[in-house]
Amino acid sequence: MKRFFLSVLCLILFFQIGRSQNNEKNLIKENLIPSLTSDRFLSNLIVKKNGKPIPPKDLKDKTNWDEKGFSIEIKKDSIKWALIDTDGVLFQILYPNEYSLFYGKDKKELQEELIEKIKFTTSETLQIDSIFYTPADSVITKTLQTKYGILKNQFFENQLGERISSDKLIPESIVNSLMFPNERTFLSFFSLAFHKYGNQSEEIKVSFNSLREGLPQYETWSIWSAIQGDYLLVLFEHPFLNFHHMLILNNIARGNVLKGDFYSFIPNSNFEELFATYKSNKGLIEVNIKNQENQLD
Amino acid sequence: MTRSYTPRIILTQLFLFFSFISFGQSQTKVLFSNSDKGQMELQIEQSLNNVLLEFNSAFKASRTPKLQNQKVTPEGAARILKIWENASFFSSETLINENLLQTTEESTFGKGYQVRNIKLTVKGKDGTIRSKNAVINFNSSGLIEELYFGIELQDYNAVKGDKQNPIEFGRRQVILDVIENFKTAYNRKDYDFINNIFSDNALIIVGKTIKQAQLSDFGRLDQKKVELTVKTKQQYLETLQKVFATNSFIDVDFEKINIMKHPKYPQVYGVNLKQSWTSSNYSDQGYLFLMIDFRDEKKPVIHVRSWQPFKDTPSEEVIELGDFKINN
Numbered sequence: 001m002k003r004f005f006l007s008v009l010c011l012i013l014f015f016q017i018g019r020s021q022n023n024e025k026n027l028i029k030e031n032l033i034p035s036l037t038s039d040r041f042l043s044n045l046i047v048k049k050n051g052k053p054i055p056p057k058d059l060k061d062k063t064n065w066d067e068k069g070f071s072i073e074i075k076k077d078s079i080k081w082a083l084i085d086t087d088g089v090l091f092q093i094l095y096p097n098e099y100s101l102f103y104g105k106d107k108k109e110l111q112e113e114l115i116e117k118i119k120f121t122t123s124e125t126l127q128i129d130s131i132f133y134t135p136a137d138s139v140i141t142k143t144l145q146t147k148y149g150i151l152k153n154q155f156f157e158n159q160l161g162e163r164i165s166s167d168k169l170i171p172e173s174i175v176n177s178l179m180f181p182n183e184r185t186f187l188s189f190f191s192l193a194f195h196k197y198g199n200q201s202e203e204i205k206v207s208f209n210s211l212r213e214g215l216p217q218y219e220t221w222s223i224w225s226a227i228q229g230d231y232l233l234v235l236f237e238h239p240f241l242n243f244h245h246m247l248i249l250n251n252i253a254r255g256n257v258l259k260g261d262f263y264s265f266i267p268n269s270n271f272e273e274l275f276a277t278y279k280s281n282k283g284l285i286e287v288n289i290k291n292q293e294n295q296l297d
Numbered sequence: 298m299t300r301s302y303t304p305r306i307i308l309t310q311l312f313l314f315f316s317f318i319s320f321g322q323s324q325t326k327v328l329f330s331n332s333d334k335g336q337m338e339l340q341i342e343q344s345l346n347n348v349l350l351e352f353n354s355a356f357k358a359s360r361t362p363k364l365q366n367q368k369v370t371p372e373g374a375a376r377i378l379k380i381w382e383n384a385s386f387f388s389s390e391t392l393i394n395e396n397l398l399q400t401t402e403e404s405t406f407g408k409g410y411q412v413r414n415i416k417l418t419v420k421g422k423d424g425t426i427r428s429k430n431a432v433i434n435f436n437s438s439g440l441i442e443e444l445y446f447g448i449e450l451q452d453y454n455a456v457k458g459d460k461q462n463p464i465e466f467g468r469r470q471v472i473l474d475v476i477e478n479f480k481t482a483y484n485r486k487d488y489d490f491i492n493n494i495f496s497d498n499a500l501i502i503v504g505k506t507i508k509q510a511q512l513s514d515f516g517r518l519d520q521k522k523v524e525l526t527v528k529t530k531q532q533y534l535e536t537l538q539k540v541f542a543t544n545s546f547i548d549v550d551f552e553k554i555n556i557m558k559h560p561k562y563p564q565v566y567g568v569n570l571k572q573s574w575t576s577s578n579y580s581d582q583g584y585l586f587l588m589i590d591f592r593d594e595k596k597p598v599i600h601v602r603s604w605q606p607f608k609d610t611p612s613e614e615v616i617e618l619g620d621f622k623i624n625n
Contacts, residue, residue, distance in 0.1 A: 040548045043548045044548065107478065108481060138380055140446070150463060159384055199596050201595070233467045248467050263474045270570075284622075285502075287600055
């Protein structure tokens with residue numbers, strides 16, 4: 001329930017900011033109208049016209065929407081639009097809360113957009129920040145929330161109440177930089193393998209600023225992290241759509257170029273058990289994973 | 298919430314209070330449980346004993362620790378005294394059994410040694426008392442270079458099964474990513490993606506509902522039964538190509554994903570999920586099982602895909618990882 005209210009709040013904020021920053025940005029033009037050309041999108045819809053159900057295909061290629069008179073209600077598992085067309089007819093459109101339906105683009109297309117955005121802003125902003133350390137004599141973990149029993153919405157301070165920013169505690173400093181984007185940091189950029197649809201990955205250099213630029217309304221995203229030795233995992237959870245991006249940094253060491261892996265648009269509502277228990281059943285089916293000769297007894 | 302935590306808080310405070318009044322014993326003995334007692338290990342053990350004794354004495358006398366005669370670098374001493382200005386501390390333990398860790402040049406800490414989880418009772422400037430775990434770093438000459446209070450114990454001693462292991466958690470997220478790509482490939486009718494992700498001799502199992510007529514005392518009864526057939530990758534792809542060609546759109550959705558790891562082959566995972574298939578001229582729901590091999594992390598492959606009709610398959614008959622005997 002709390003998450004729902006937060007989501008609605010974030011949504012309102014999202015649209016207000018979006019509109020005030022750019023009057024031309026319009027969700028109907030950018031998201032809904034392109035989606036209505038897709039049969040896949042239409043197959044997921046429930047549509048009502050003046051309160052009565054109609055076949056979703058009746059909306060195919062419809063474009064005469066009143067671009068100012070609409071509302072969107074986003075719940076954990078559904079997205080509902082209420083719209084009026086230029087003839088004054090009221091429509092309600094309901095579909096599952098799935099990022100590809102909301103954006104009208106699939107994972108591959110969204111990944112291409114995201115990587116271009118990160119690369120573009122990298123070229124604009126890449127520069128080495130001046131060194132700015134805080135003493136790291138002690139570490140106090142401030143945990144705001146936990147998730148899945150392993151991830152924390154957290155940041156780190158020293159005994160003096162200063163945020164940790166130290167080359168001896170790089171994972172903690174990275175988390176602080178992601179949590180507090182407006183604070184100075186000694187960290188500048190890292191090398192990222194951006195994993196893409198089709199078992200491809202693209203090596204790019206990313207600054208902390210450019211990564212945040214890739215996540216619109218960055219302050220509304222939830223940042224979850226887990227640290228184990230020189231391994232850092234960060235999830236960037238979208239404020240109201242059911243997906244997150246994941247950043248993994250490995251072998252974090254003083255003097256090394258930070259190298260990471262980035263996975264994007266991972267759904268976070270379609271799994272039941274991430275750690276399901278293995279049960280040894282009858283073992284009827286033999287699979288040869290080396291020579292790949294399989295047989296069913 | 299307040300009620301359930303209150304007794305625990307009181308007990309903790311009582312424990313700390315008794316630690317506080319009984320620390321007069323002052324001496325804490327450190328023994329490295331993994332050490333072969335070389336000269337350096339013995340020196341570090343002794344240095345740590347001495348410095349803890351000095352912390353205890355300083356705390357008892359309400360004074361600043363005297364570190365000039367201890368095996369502490371000048372920088373290390375300055376750091377410790379800076380912490381002491383804000384919070385004094387002592388050890389109430391009589392015996393500390395911990396591992397002496399060696400840190401490499403490339404590590405975050407530089408070349409040297411490290412001891413973690415040294416339990417100290419810390420008194421803040423405002424009088425609050427807390428139990429915290431300290432980390433002490435030694436340089437390669439065995440001198441104390443740094444003391445700081447580490448992240449909570451459970452973060453470093455976390456490997457109590459996969460559920461508490463961030464690396465394993467990350468792997469499961471990568472599996473969700475692969476599954477999402479797999480789903481996207483069907484929606485895009487991306488034949489090449491599907492061709493590439495299946496291993497050359499992948500096992501494809503397809504369940505089909507058949508009706509069996511049976512005679513009983515009450516007459517003729519129709520019973521539904523799911524018959525499994527095996528196809529080669531080539532046969533499956535040929536069928537799929539026809540499906541792609543004859544449907545203007547395909548909408549595949551996955552839900553209720555369960556991921557399990559093979560106990561003998563930890564890079565082989567089984568994924569069970571419920572698949573909903575909608576296309577221009579056909580729709581169904583089924584149990585989907587995939588065996589995914591991550592031995593090449595950059596290029597995971599699917600060795601097994603099984604599909605069983607949702608409606609007619611009892612849950613105990615759903616194919617899963619434990620049904621397979623893997624030969625490698």
